[in-house]
Amino acid sequence: MDSQLVIKIILIVLCAILALFVLLPGRGSRHVAIRRLTMLILFAIAVVAIVFPNVTTAIAHLIGIGRGADLLLYGLIIVFVGNSLIVQRRHRQLEEQITTLARRIALIEAPEPAERINGTSHAGRERPQQAPADQAGPVDK
């Protein structure tokens, strides 16, 4: 039998859980709580691994992996991928918020469309300020 079957199953199940976690619509407090609990557990595991380095190897052997270091690597990969997905989602939400905010600012600073006049007269419109070349845009000072 495949000696690495156990670890394969464990890793696949972990991936599936992560996928589910990513796909489910986030309800704020539960997600945050789960993330914090996961962090706590990770710290606890880290402490155990530091105090008893042989434990990781023992566990690794138990589930068909040669070395403890490999077990840590697999775990790290899972945590890293999961974390990347969570951060990506958060990033998108932030981008939406920033867009809404920036659009609101842009529209507040703009002259009313009704003030738009025909011809070439620029009366009633505010001249756009020169943005500093190295900055993102005009800021009220």
Added chain:
Amino acid sequence: MLRAQRESAITTSIEERTWLVVPLYNEAAVVRSVIEEARTTFPKIVCIDDGSTDASAEEAYAGGAVVVRHPINLGQGAALQTGLDYAMRDSQADYFVTFDSDGQHQTSDALAMVQRLDTEPLDIVVGSRFLDDRTDVGAVKQIVLKTAIQFERLSTGVKLTDAHNGLRALNRTAAGAIRITQNRMAHASEIVQKMGRANLRYAEQPVHIVYTDYSRAKGQSVWNLVNILNDLFLK
């Protein structure tokens, strides 16, 4: 229709009931002449300066456009939505045209599209490069565009002959139904998606796209297709 509305529709020309919505990002070299040229037809032009680092906003203003400035760079899709939000605040406005700032679109095409909205039962008229032979599209670009079109037809059910053509004319129904949430280049596909979902009445208009050396140098590279697909599906 109320009498007052009808009277204003008669007395106000179609050009004055139209806003040109022009996203603007670092086009200082050409935007002024583009706006001046467009303003010989359309008096109402709003440029959305998307955080340009050059003098684009000043040039657009000098050309006679209203300039709405994003405080930071958000992307062309976001700029279009800001421009539509702005133009729709004008209660006199019936039609909204999305128009590029680099001079590749023709004002005459835009006017013809708005006239179709005014006379035909349509919500949106989309420009197409492939309905006549005026536009010279390079071979690689043609393959990329045709692939994108097939893909879009399958995924949206909207049958268009051109993808990612920036020249579109919308009435209020269409402008209200299409809310662009894709900040970057995927907004073009998003607009087609939403046309399908909102069951907008659409038509295509043959348009002439002028590829100058300037626009070619700035134009979308084929690599962008990868980025667009990423934005659309890896949400």
